[in-house]
Amino acid sequence: MKHADLELRGVSKHYNARLALDDISLRVEPGDHTAMVGSSGCGKSTLLRMVAGLEAPSSGQVLLGGEVASDTQRIILPPHRRGIAMVFQDLALWPNLSVLENVLLGLGGTECSKAQRALRAIDALALCGIPDLADRKPGTLSGGQQQRVALARSLAVRPAFLFLDEPFAGLDPVIKAKLLREIMALAGEHAFTIVLVTHDPFEANELCTMGVLLDGGRATERGKLVDLVRESSSEILSSFRQRLGGWAGALT
Amino acid sequence: MISSLALERPGRWRAGGIGLLLGLIAAPDVLLLWRALGDGAAGAVGWSFVQAIGRSACIAGIAGLVGLMCGLPLGVGTALYRFRGRALLLALVTLPLLVPSFLWGIGWSSLAAALGVPFLLSGLPACVLVFAAGLVVPLVLLTAYAATAALTGSQIDAARLAGGEREVVWQASRNASAPALLAAALGGVLTLVDPGPGQIFGEQTAASEILTSFAALYDFGLAGRQCAVLAGLVLVGAVPLALLATARFANDLLAKQTRRAVPVTHERLAVLMVGALAMLTTAATILPTLGLLLPMVAGGPELLTWTARDPFQMNHPELVLFGAAAEVGRTAANSFLYAGGAALVAMLLGIGAAVCVGRFPRLRAAWLAATLALFCVPPALPALGIVALATSSPAWADALLRSRLTVCVALGLRLVPVSSVIALRAWASTSPSWAMAAALHGVPLHRYAARVLVPVLRPAVGVGLLLVALLASADIATVLLVHPPGESSLPLAIVTVMANAPEMLVSALCLVYIAGAAAMLGGLWVLSGAAEA
Numbered sequence: 129m130k131h132a133d134l135e136l137r138g139v140s141k142h143y144n145a146r147l148a149l150d151d152i153s154l155r156v157e158p159g160d161h162t163a164m165v166g167s168s169g170c171g172k173s174t175l176l177r178m179v180a181g182l183e184a185p186s187s188g189q190v191l192l193g194g195e196v197a198s199d200t201q202r203i204i205l206p207p208h209r210r211g212i213a214m215v216f217q218d219l220a221l222w223p224n225l226s227v228l229e230n231v232l233l234g235l236g237g238t239e240c241s242k243a244q245r246a247l248r249a250i251d252a253l254a255l256c257g258i259p260d261l262a263d264r265k266p267g268t269l270s271g272g273q274q275q276r277v278a279l280a281r282s283l284a285v286r287p288a289f290l291f292l293d294e295p296f297a298g299l300d301p302v303i304k305a306k307l308l309r310e311i312m313a314l315a316g317e318h319a320f321t322i323v324l325v326t327h328d329p330f331e332a333n334e335l336c337t338m339g340v341l342l343d344g345g346r347a348t349e350r351g352k353l354v355d356l357v358r359e360s361s362s363e364i365l366s367s368f369r370q371r372l373g374g375w376a377g378a379l380t
Numbered sequence: 381m382i383s384s385l386a387l388e389r390p391g392r393w394r395a396g397g398i399g400l401l402l403g404l405i406a407a408p409d410v411l412l413l414w415r416a417l418g419d420g421a422a423g424a425v426g427w428s429f430v431q432a433i434g435r436s437a438c439i440a441g442i443a444g445l446v447g448l449m450c451g452l453p454l455g456v457g458t459a460l461y462r463f464r465g466r467a468l469l470l471a472l473v474t475l476p477l478l479v480p481s482f483l484w485g486i487g488w489s490s491l492a493a494a495l496g497v498p499f500l501l502s503g504l505p506a507c508v509l510v511f512a513a514g515l516v517v518p519l520v521l522l523t524a525y526a527a528t529a530a531l532t533g534s535q536i537d538a539a540r541l542a543g544g545e546r547e548v549v550w551q552a553s554r555n556a557s558a559p560a561l562l563a564a565a566l567g568g569v570l571t572l573v574d575p576g577p578g579q580i581f582g583e584q585t586a587a588s589e590i591l592t593s594f595a596a597l598y599d600f601g602l603a604g605r606q607c608a609v610l611a612g613l614v615l616v617g618a619v620p621l622a623l624l625a626t627a628r629f630a631n632d633l634l635a636k637q638t639r640r641a642v643p644v645t646h647e648r649l650a651v652l653m654v655g656a657l658a659m660l661t662t663a664a665t666i667l668p669t670l671g672l673l674l675p676m677v678a679g680g681p682e683l684l685t686w687t688a689r690d691p692f693q694m695n696h697p698e699l700v701l702f703g704a705a706a707e708v709g710r711t712a713a714n715s716f717l718y719a720g721g722a723a724l725v726a727m728l729l730g731i732g733a734a735v736c737v738g739r740f741p742r743l744r745a746a747w748l749a750a751t752l753a754l755f756c757v758p759p760a761l762p763a764l765g766i767v768a769l770a771t772s773s774p775a776w777a778d779a780l781l782r783s784r785l786t787v788c789v790a791l792g793l794r795l796v797p798v799s800s801v802i803a804l805r806a807w808a809s810t811s812p813s814w815a816m817a818a819a820l821h822g823v824p825l826h827r828y829a830a831r832v833l834v835p836v837l838r839p840a841v842g843v844g845l846l847l848v849a850l851l852a853s854a855d856i857a858t859v860l861l862v863h864p865p866g867e868s869s870l871p872l873a874i875v876t877v878m879a880n881a882p883e884m885l886v887s888a889l890c891l892v893y894i895a896g897a898a899a900m901l902g903g904l905w906v907l908s909g910a911a912e913a
Contacts (some may be wrong), residue, residue: 182385182816206383208822220813222834235833237822285821 130373132193132211132288133158134179134321139155139188141174141345148174151188156338158288161315161322163332163353165364166342173217175342176291179205179323180214208237213282214291219274221266227253227277228262234281252284255314272303279307283314290315292324296331308334327355329368341365384818384828387738394743397736400731402750405793408765409611409757416608429589429606433613435504436572436586439698442508444568452560454517454656455524460536462643463650469657471905476514476664478850480871480896483890484514484575486878487668489580490887494674506581511574513664516567517834520542521660523563525555529641536641545646556787558733562625566756569618573758575857579875586610587857590760594861604764611757618756619749626748648712669894672887703881704888707873715853715869718787722852723799723845725792730799730844731837734807744804751797753790759794763861782864790862792851798851799844806840837881839907846904850897 133157141149149171156162164172177183179190181203190198197205222230231249240248253259256276266274275295282290292311296304312335315322326332332339332353339353341362349360357368400869458470476484492501501509531552539551578585584592590610594603672835733751737743770781780786810833861871868876874889 177816180816180820182819206381206822207385207820212820214817214820216813216817218811218813220811220817222814222832224832229831233823233827234817234821236824236827247745281817281821 132321134289135191135194136175136179137189137191139175139178139185140192141171141178141183142186148347149178149185152347153188154340154347154350156321156323159319159321160338161336162324162338162340163336164325164340164342165327167364168327170342171345172342173250173293176214176293176323176325179289180212180291181205181210187197190289198330211288212291213285213287213289214293215275215278215282215295217294217297219266219278219295221274221277221281223266226263226265227258227269227280230266230277231281231284235284238285248284248286249280252280255283256280257310270308271299275299275303275307279311283318286318287320289321289323292322292335294325294327296326296328301330305334311335311360327364329371332368334352335373382825384815384823384825386825387735388815390738390740392624394736394738394740398733398743398747401733401736401796402747402754404729405751405754405796408762408769408790408793409754410765412604412647412761412765412768413608413611416604424602424605426602426606427585429586429609432586432589433610435583436578439504439507439511439569439583439585443511443516443571444564446508446512447520447567448560448564450512450518450656450660451517451564452553452556454467454526454653454660455521455526455560456528456549456556456658457649457653458521459525459528460552460641460643461546461649461653462645463654465654466643467905469654469661470525471901472652472661472665473518473657475894475898475901477518477522478854478901479514479894480573480576480854481510481514482580482856482875483672483871483893484668485510485577485580486874486886486890487671489671490674490883491667491671494671502581503583507571507577507583507585509663510577510581510668511567511571513660514575515570517569517660518664519567520560520563522710524556524560527559528552530553531641533641547647559625562621565617565621566625566752567743569614569621569756570613573756573760573857575760576829587758587760591759591857591860592762594764600764600767601685602822603760604768607761607764611761614756614758615753618753622749622752622756625752626745669891671700672894674891675884675887676891700884702880703887704885704892707877707885707889708870708892711868711873714784714863714867715871716783717784718791718848718859718869719853721785721788722791723793723849724854725789726799726848727797727803727841727844729792730801730803731841733796733800734803737804739808739809739812745898747800747804751800755794755797758858759855760861762794763858766862784864784867785865790858791855792848793853794858795848795851799848802840802844802847804836806837806844809840810836816870843904843907845898846907850900850904854897 136152136154139149139152140147144266152175164175166172174183178185178198181190181198184198184201184203187200189196189200192205192210195205197203197210222233225233226250231252232245235245235248238245250262251258253262253348256279258273258276258280261269262279266277269277278295296307297308299307308331311322322335324332325337337354339349339351340347340358341349341356341364343362349356349362349365357365357372458466485506488501488506491499492498536548536552539548568593572585573587575585575587575591577583578588579591586606586609589604590603593599593606733747737747766781766786770777770786773781814832815828818832823831853869853871856871856875859869860875863869863872870889870893874886874893878886
């Protein structure tokens with residue numbers, strides 16, 4: 129599913145009486161790098177999980193490449209057939225497996241031979257600059273190294289979409305900036321679509337060109353990130369503007 | 381392909397599974413209650429039983445109070461402060477929980493006889509001593525310890541900054557007081573259903589009355605009615621407690637990613653803690669063990685003159701020791717089979733419960749409340765239920781209802797509440813995103829389970845198996861009521877021979893059991909260290 133677009137049509141999600149997403153319709157073009165911003169609990173992660181097929185919408189449709197992947201209360205296309213890789217907030221590394229085994233098991237859903245999987249895993253580790261950590265357990269690695277392992281596991285499947293669910297929270301700024309630059313380079317090289325969930329204006333600015341503002345489960349604003357930050361009167365985007373300082377120069 | 385997401389998604393199968401498991405665990409209890417209520421003589425339990433209930437309630441109340449007063453400060457102090465021998469003392473405090481209470485009763489009784497003061501240790505005070513030192517205080521202590529150890533390092537630091545050690549102890553005690561109170565109440569309830577000390581010290585408690593009705597008077601109907609009455613009284617107290625406890629307990633089961641509090645060194649408090657724990661260990665373990673050793677030591681000089689005696693006289697110490705070894709050898713296979721089988725049954729059901737409960741708070745609370753209430757009913761109730769089922773079943777069902785397998789299943793069902801708490805805790809320590817990542821990468825459920833879940837849960841399951849095995853081997857009432865003829869376990873053999881056999885033989889058997897439990901506790905300690913890591 130290379131270079132496919134993704135689209136949401138009137139997607140809502142309820143958890144018992146609580147409304148997490150409310151009638152969201154949006155489209156992400158192939159190769160776009162989109163930042164999902166919004167306050168805590170506004171439904172950003174739920175939206176990612178819904179598109180990834182980890183949850184079914186209460187109503188509405190999720191389309192990938194024009195095909196309906198999820199419909200009301202129904203997951204039609206299983207998660208591993210969507211061409212989506214995701215770096216979770218807690219990274220979701222399997223703690224009992226070594227770095228290499230994490231990447232290898234992550235390739236379990238691909239239709240490759242064992243030798244090809246091994247080759248891909250080693251390539252992915254090299255791509256993320258951690259070939260020497262292959263035999264280490266995730267618990268013995270630093271935060272930055274664990275991020276790279278999660279990224280390597282995601283990239284090894286050669287996804288069409290890379291979802292990043294606040295994966296850089298807690299990292300020091302130097303390592304974060306380095307990782308963001310590396311992801312940008314990889315995205316340029318492999319041309320995958322990126323959807324980033326973040327509270328951090330610097331992450332959004334570094335990685336994304338498009339933006340969607342979620343508020344109370346609704347997509348209230350969308351467009352070019354530059355324009356959104358310049359013109360939006362929302363609290364979170366105003367804070368982005370202030371934190372980025374001399375806005376016109378800082379946002380690229 | 382079944383997706384690993386099935387483990388994290390809601391579904392009606394969860395409530396169905398929990399209902400099925402609870403039905404299975406409660407079936408023997410319901411069966412006996414049904415029979416007892418349908419009995420024409422319903423309500424006729426005898427005046428002596430009513431008096432026995434009063435005595436049991438008195439023992440439960442005093443033991444609970446003593447347990448709370450001693451266990452709470454000791455648990456909080458042990459969790460907050462580091463001192464020499466802390467791990468060993470904690471292990472020694474845990475040991476009495478894993479040994480049948482009647483063994484400690486025999487030890488105390490023997491010690492009192494050797495000191496020439498048997499009148500000091502008899503009746504109700506002796507029962508209170510054994511129950512308080514061997515059950516309620518350790519239970520409250522471990523609960524307070526766990527509640528305090530669950531505090532974060534930042535919480536402890538904040539209290540210390542606000543008012544020094546006094547404030548730390550006060551805040552930690554306040555935090556632990558509610559779980560400790562509930563543990564004391566649970567301990568009190570458990571004393572109601574344990575016949576051991578009552579039998580040893582000649583105090584007719586409700587639980588010992590039930591055993592007498594069944595095993596001595598052979599009046600199954602009376603035993604069933606007495607069981608039903610006691611269970612009803614226990615449940616009246618246990619159900620509200622279970623509902624109160626589970627709201628908090630269900631949350632405490634969840635793994636939290638916080639900075640742990642590290643015990644600190646405090647010279648004066650360390651001396652106080654070591655002294656208090658040593659006193660508790662002396663009362664709960666050392667003195668009764670000494671009481672069990674005394675008959676052996678008394679037999680020592682006789683051992684030296686063995687050759688000059690008639691070797692076939694049964695009061696010869698060496699022959700008694702051979703007899704003890706033979707008894708241990710005769711019952712070892714069954715003891716291990718019952719303990720291991722029960723552990724396997726309980727752990728399988730516990731894991732099943734953890735899978736059904738998942739991460740859903742309401743299901744978790746409902747399961748814990750129901751199983752905690754079931755844990756409080758007398759073990760004789762489900763055991764007699766199984767006996768009732770066996771007597772009304774055709775002969776071909778004997779393989780299921782009158783065999784060693786029956787003992788394993790009965791003990792396993794009784795201990796599911798313990799195994800399920802361990803399984804739920806272990807399950808909560810896994811991350812839901814592991815299953816999501818597996819689903820996203822196309823890893824099927826069976827492979828995810830084999831490669832990730834099973835290896836991650838293995839240490840906790842190992843701890844659970846060992847703990848349940850220890851508790852199962854300490855349960856006398858169930859084995860006594862449902863074991864097939866001639867297939868007794870070691871504790872049951874002790875109960876059977878203690879009235880007629882030489883004191884030395886009984887002591888030797890008790891010491892073998894305590895040594896075995898201590899060895900298994902050591903194994904548990906090592907395994908739980910691995911699980912913690």
